[in-house]
Amino acid sequence: MFTIYNCIANEHDLRLVVLAALVCALASFAAINFLNHVRKTTGYMRDVWLCVAAIASGFGIWATHFIAMLAYSPGIPSGYNIILTILSLLAAIMLTGVGLSIASGNRVPAGRWVGGATVGGGIAAMHYTGMAAFEIAGRIQWDPVLVVVSIVLGAAIGATALPAGLRDGSMKWKAIGAVLLTLAICSHHFTAMGAVSIIPDPTVVVSQMALPAGWLALGVALASLTILFLACAGLALDIRERHRAELEVDRMRGLADASAEGLLVCYGDKIVSINSSLTELTGYVPDDVIGKSLAICLPEESVRRRLIANPRERIEAELRDVNGQFISAEFILRSIDFAGQPHHAIAVRDLRDRKKAEEHIHFLAHHDALTGLPNRNSFNARLDQEIEVHQASGRSFAVFCLDLDRFKEVNDLFGHAAGDALLKRVAKCVTSVLDRNQMMARLGGDEFAIIATNLSNPSVAGRIAENVIEALRIENESSTTASFVSTSIGVAIFPNDALDGRGLLTHADTALYRAKTDGRGVYRFFEAAMGIEVRDRRMLEHDLRSAISRREFDLAYQPQVRLDTREIASFEVLLRWRHPQRGQVPPSVFIPVAEESGTIQQIGEWVLRRACEEASGWTNPLGIAVNVSPMQLHNPQFTQLVHEILVQTGLAPGRLELEITETALIRDFNRALATLRQLKALGVRIAMDDFGTGYSSLSNLRAFPFDKIKIDGSFIKAVDANEQAATIVRAVLGIGRGLKLPVLAEGVETLAELGFLDSELCDQIQGYVVGKPADIAGFRYLTHATESVRDLEFPLPHTGAGVALKVIRR
Numbered sequence: 149m150f151t152i153y154n155c156i157a158n159e160h161d162l163r164l165v166v167l168a169a170l171v172c173a174l175a176s177f178a179a180i181n182f183l184n185h186v187r188k189t190t191g192y193m194r195d196v197w198l199c200v201a202a203i204a205s206g207f208g209i210w211a212t213h214f215i216a217m218l219a220y221s222p223g224i225p226s227g228y229n230i231i232l233t234i235l236s237l238l239a240a241i242m243l244t245g246v247g248l249s250i251a252s253g254n255r256v257p258a259g260r261w262v263g264g265a266t267v268g269g270g271i272a273a274m275h276y277t278g279m280a281a282f283e284i285a286g287r288i289q290w291d292p293v294l295v296v297v298s299i300v301l302g303a304a305i306g307a308t309a310l311p312a313g314l315r316d317g318s319m320k321w322k323a324i325g326a327v328l329l330t331l332a333i334c335s336h337h338f339t340a341m342g343a344v345s346i347i348p349d350p351t352v353v354v355s356q357m358a359l360p361a362g363w364l365a366l367g368v369a370l371a372s373l374t375i376l377f378l379a380c381a382g383l384a385l386d387i388r389e390r391h392r393a394e395l396e397v398d399r400m401r402g403l404a405d406a407s408a409e410g411l412l413v414c415y416g417d418k419i420v421s422i423n424s425s426l427t428e429l430t431g432y433v434p435d436d437v438i439g440k441s442l443a444i445c446l447p448e449e450s451v452r453r454r455l456i457a458n459p460r461e462r463i464e465a466e467l468r469d470v471n472g473q474f475i476s477a478e479f480i481l482r483s484i485d486f487a488g489q490p491h492h493a494i495a496v497r498d499l500r501d502r503k504k505a506e507e508h509i510h511f512l513a514h515h516d517a518l519t520g521l522p523n524r525n526s527f528n529a530r531l532d533q534e535i536e537v538h539q540a541s542g543r544s545f546a547v548f549c550l551d552l553d554r555f556k557e558v559n560d561l562f563g564h565a566a567g568d569a570l571l572k573r574v575a576k577c578v579t580s581v582l583d584r585n586q587m588m589a590r591l592g593g594d595e596f597a598i599i600a601t602n603l604s605n606p607s608v609a610g611r612i613a614e615n616v617i618e619a620l621r622i623e624n625e626s627s628t629t630a631s632f633v634s635t636s637i638g639v640a641i642f643p644n645d646a647l648d649g650r651g652l653l654t655h656a657d658t659a660l661y662r663a664k665t666d667g668r669g670v671y672r673f674f675e676a677a678m679g680i681e682v683r684d685r686r687m688l689e690h691d692l693r694s695a696i697s698r699r700e701f702d703l704a705y706q707p708q709v710r711l712d713t714r715e716i717a718s719f720e721v722l723l724r725w726r727h728p729q730r731g732q733v734p735p736s737v738f739i740p741v742a743e744e745s746g747t748i749q750q751i752g753e754w755v756l757r758r759a760c761e762e763a764s765g766w767t768n769p770l771g772i773a774v775n776v777s778p779m780q781l782h783n784p785q786f787t788q789l790v791h792e793i794l795v796q797t798g799l800a801p802g803r804l805e806l807e808i809t810e811t812a813l814i815r816d817f818n819r820a821l822a823t824l825r826q827l828k829a830l831g832v833r834i835a836m837d838d839f840g841t842g843y844s845s846l847s848n849l850r851a852f853p854f855d856k857i858k859i860d861g862s863f864i865k866a867v868d869a870n871e872q873a874a875t876i877v878r879a880v881l882g883i884g885r886g887l888k889l890p891v892l893a894e895g896v897e898t899l900a901e902l903g904f905l906d907s908e909l910c911d912q913i914q915g916y917v918v919g920k921p922a923d924i925a926g927f928r929y930l931t932h933a934t935e936s937v938r939d940l941e942f943p944l945p946h947t948g949a950g951v952a953l954k955v956i957r958r
């Protein structure tokens with residue numbers, strides 16, 4: 149190793165050594181690149197590129213040797229034998245070519261390794277032949293060990309260079325292969341030069357025909373670089389041409405494939421070519437149809453004649469596929485020059501998607517997109533048709549109007565996706581119980597209508613309505629949203645109730661409103677007296693929507709009193725509506741209308757905001773209790789709304805008490821529980837209102853975070869004389885004490901009732917006996933009480949009997 153290092157460092161011009169290494173690297177990379185290109189070509193071009201690769205690599209090895217020899221300075225006269233120099237070049241080219249051929253083929257086992265070793269042998273042959281051409285005034289002695297080492301190094305490293313360079317064609321492995329080949333050449337050369345010892349001998353004379361080393365080496369280097377440059381340029385040109393050719397082929401193929409849905413070329417009546425798009429469309433491969441009659445794809449002779457007679461005209465016809473099935477298609481014929489002869493090119497466009505789209509558009513024009521039921525237009529057309537038929541026959545038919553009970557709550561609570569699913573389920577359920585001559589349509593939203601023809605008597609219409617309601621009841625039993633799937637039905641009979649379609653629908657709709665008023669989930673036949681009632685209800689709903697903007701609402705306040713201390717604890721806020729024409733409208737009348745129409749959300753927010761604004765201005769911080777409807781409680785933004793109102797009004801959360809009925813809890817237990825917990829986290833108090841009425845469950849008292857129980861006034865009335873009522877009240881009071889929840893009795897109107905509740909240790913009362921609902925201004929002496937009068941006993945207004953009370957200061 150030291151001998152080789154000493155040879156390079158002390159006996160060579162390092163600048164020329166670097167130049168030799170650069171030339172060697174360039175030649176190695178070109179050879180590896182050419183060899184990869186050889187593997188991708190076939191035919192005579194493969195041999196051409198193999199020769200170019202052999203020449204480039206042979207000249208590179210040769211140039212590396214002689215540039216390195218130029219860097220070698222023995223210090224005595226020298227020259228090169230022209231014949232042996234040329235033989236060394238030929239040996240490098242031929243043996244390298246053999247190695248590259250073996251490596252690029254598949255005929256020799258482990259061909260890449262064998263080919264690489266052969267290239268290493270070519271390096272050795274070229275080097276020692278070149279050294280034989282080296283004439284010097286002296287004698288050359290060789291170290292046999294280093295000679296063997298040089299040959300082994302060249303063969304071993306060369307054997308690894310070609311497998312690496314040909315691994316996957318990537319630039320990374322090409323570079324690795326080029327580096328290894330460069331290392332094989334350089335390691336062999338300098339190891340072999342380390343084996344040389346020159347002994348000067350004046351008796352040995354350099355031949356007169358020998359070329360000076362400098363001129364020969366310089367010429368060889370220039371020639372080699374020129375060849376390598378041309379080889380690289382040729383490779384780049386070839387690659388560009390191939391890329392251009394591939395792009396052109398792809399472009400032509402793409403144009404053919406993009407010609408409508410398919411393209412076939414005919415000579416006379418014979419098919420000579422089809423494109424891939426037509427193959428995909430029909431299933432025919434070129435071998436199936438080429439040379440056969442056009443009738444195999446286009447069986448109608450009249451269509452074929454029309455195509456030929458009318459070029460460029462779009463013709464719709466049936467295209468037959470490989471399975472004998474027919475495809476709706478559009479054909480366009482054009483005359484072209486193909487292979488020097490006139491041919492017909494027929495473009496084929498698949499019309500199946502267009503036909504489906506047209507059918508879908510026609511379906512949507514007459515049907516509801518969500519449920520697939522006939523829409524209002526189809527229903528009206530069928531209704532007019534049935535009127536004409538039944539007028540002629542003298543028979544009757546029925547029109548049913550249906551809508552889903554509390555459908556708006558489904559959308560509000562579960563989202564519109566759940567509402568859509570419910571509509572589809574109802575449509576499927578109802579149509580399953582209808583006969584073929586009975587038509588169900590969706591008129592819009594949750595409104596449906598049914599036409600039942602050829603009725604023998606009105607009772608048949610009643611049975612149809614019962615079947616629909618029963619079908620939905622059964623559907624409820626298997627539904628996760630059973631409580632929301634019910635319908636009310638209104639029925640109108642032709643010709644008894646109306647003689648035209650508009651009148652029948654109007655009267656059926658009127659009967660539907662009566663069904664909803666009578667408790668939902670029922671059906672009603674139209675009666676003449678219904679019209680006035682329905683119109684009145686609709687006017688009430690209309691006026692209710694604008695009551696807030698017209699400032700027709702007022703708030704009344706009723707005191708809530710602690711029995712043990714006779715102190716005013718808080719006020720319940722009650723809503724009053726002063727209608728400009730109707731006067732005072734009772735809450736029992738307009739609240740159900742507000743809940744049904746959805747305006748309860750807006751009204752409830754107004755009540756809550758006004759009550760908090762009013763209470764925030766009291767000097768005496770009494771509490772306020774506000775009723776919350778089920779729709780408000782299940783609104784996802786309700787907690788945020790309460791928080792915003794408290795922040796904006798400045799009312800302390802602990803002064804606000806929200807009264808919730810149990811009906812609001814059972815509709816969606818989890819949502820209600822989550823909302824109440826969020827409200828409790830704000831510091832707001834929660835009271836269970838009307839306990840004991842409707843749906844009551846003791847488990848709700850344990851599950852929900854209530855702060856108070858309110859006994860409904862129906863149990864308090866005559867509680868002192870009615871033993872059953874007294875037993876119920878005692879039970880509720882016992883439950884309250886057991887759960888450590890205060891109990892408030894509503895509707896206390898007599899001193900006897902008050903005395904009973906006092907004796908049973910009821911916590912709080914509310915009713916006429918202590919104060920009627922009134923404008924808050926009438927209670928100013930309570931809301932703005934001063935410290936000096938807080939213990940003053942006095943009768944509240946409207947008490948009559950003068951119950952002694954005092955103001956509680958918190």
